[in-house]
Amino acid sequence: MEHVLLTALGVGGATLVGALLGFVFKKISHTFSDIVLGFAAGVMLCAAVVGLILPALGDGKGLSLLSVVGGIFAGAVCLNLIDRLVPHLHSMAGKESESHPESSRRIDKVFLFVLAIAIHNLPEGIAAGVGFATGDVSGAFSVALGIALQNIPEGMVIIGPMLAAGVSRKKTLLVAAGTGVIEVLGTFIGYFAARHSAAVLPFALAFAGGTMLYVISDEMIPETHAHGHERGATYALLVGFCLMLAMDALIG
Secondary structure, eight states: HHHHHHHHHHHHHHHHHHHHHHHHSSSSHHHHHHHHHHHHHHHHHHIIIIIIHHHHHHSHHHHHHHHHHHHHHHHHHHHHHHHHHSOOOOHHHGGGGGGGOOOHHHHHHHHHHHHHHHHHHHHHHHHHGGGGGGGGGHHHHHHHHHHHHOOOOOOOHHHHHHHHTTTOHHHHHHHHHHHHHHHHHHHHHHHHHHHHOOGGHHHHHHHHHHHHHHIIIIHHHHTTTTSOOOHHHHHHHHHHHHHHHHHHHHHH
């Protein structure tokens, strides 16, 4: 349980760390952002496959395979529905908000953007928590590390638009911390749900893996390939993937 608590605080705290960095580096180059996000995508990709989906497979036959495939698609569809219910992160973070000079409308759009991030954080927190239900601590930590690495640039992204909209630094920090709290809650939800229902554990692991694969494909990779730095981002993804693969092999 101590591991779960530390992971929940670490995953949620990564957003706060990113927010604090956002105050220091208000304008981050696309090159740096794309490389870091590409690396995080590689870590998450390895964690999703090695830390969640493969352990969920079991013997890989019959109902086990169907449960895993169903869980992967269920996780992806869940986030797809979330994307349809809340504004897409890329459109909310773009220049669209700059076309409305009215302060109140800008603040409304910025908080809608932050709300979208917070809602996306819940299934990511669940993914971090579910991993610990298997008893494979090293695999669970790899999943949590991948999510935490992704949360740092995400936390940095929150700061700029809020400050530009006239939100005070204190409120900006509190809002950023709030998005991290959502992820902490998700971690505990995922852990207890999978821990107390062993029958659904393979499905839960696959569901968590599916949410991570969806985030990587729908959010992270397109973002890293949108500013002309796709080659560097691709190699950063490979480095992140191989680093996590090596850590899993050495620790496991």
